[in-house]
Amino acid sequence: MCDKAFQDHYPDLLSHCYGCGRLNEKGHRIRSFWDGEESVARFTPSPEHIAVPGFVYGGLLASLIDCHGTGTAAAAAYRAEGREMDTEPPHRFLTASLQVDYLKPTPLGPELELRGKVAEVKGRKVVVDITLQADGVICVKGRVIAAEVPDEMIPRIK
């Protein structure tokens, strides 16, 4: 793993996401890295991220999978082009479709580990399969179909 996360390479204007934007002071600031062919992110939920007592609420888990998926999609797009994430032009993906299967209740307390595998890179679309585990047990599986941010959503620099 290198020290700089995928999300650290997002342009400032696209770094405000509540899930993964380094410039969103109230957000989760998820950070994703390569670990060989897989991507990995770690996150420890706060006590308020509760579903029923003792377990993490599903909306947070969906959010972690979502943002780890789009981060992995961006990193995979650079890799597919054989260039580093600090080169231009930048890649930034949003989620077109999210599938989350809650296999077991996710305990609230331990650090969670997300691992992503790139299933497909095709033009402006990247598909990422993700597992989320707590204490070494896979609790949630997800699939993110990510698409490059459409030009009309990118804020203009004036």
Place this chain on the structure above:
Amino acid sequence: MCDKAFQDHYPDLLSHCYGCGRLNEKGHRIRSFWDGEESVARFTPSPEHIAVPGFVYGGLLASLIDCHGTGTAAAAAYRAEGREMDTEPPHRFLTASLQVDYLKPTPLGPELELRGKVAEVKGRKVVVDITLQADGVICVKGRVIAAEVPDEMIPRIK
């Protein structure tokens, strides 16, 4: 619509969810109601719930669909039994599987409206299809497969 939301009927010990628990002071406190055969919930995201500037981040949208889905599932279970939500025993559902399709970017600012349709009620499983709209335009569609909270997840009253 009546004044009491589906979530207001959850037992106190199951009312801490970050998405919809009335006892979670930091959470979203989503509230869902019947509107004829459909369920409806309304929620106005905060400025920090941003994806890229001007749009809502997908994790929140997934969370809203998730909790509106489980709330609708509980209400549908009572309806299927022909009894009111203030009767015993209580129903409380969790999400087994969540599918979210982001059809259009969801603008950040306007109140969002979620509408749920019960697709299936079968034993401990309920399937709910949900649309999320902003300014009258459907931006997101989702499907929640909800399952009754397993007994081992329910905190014991001592």
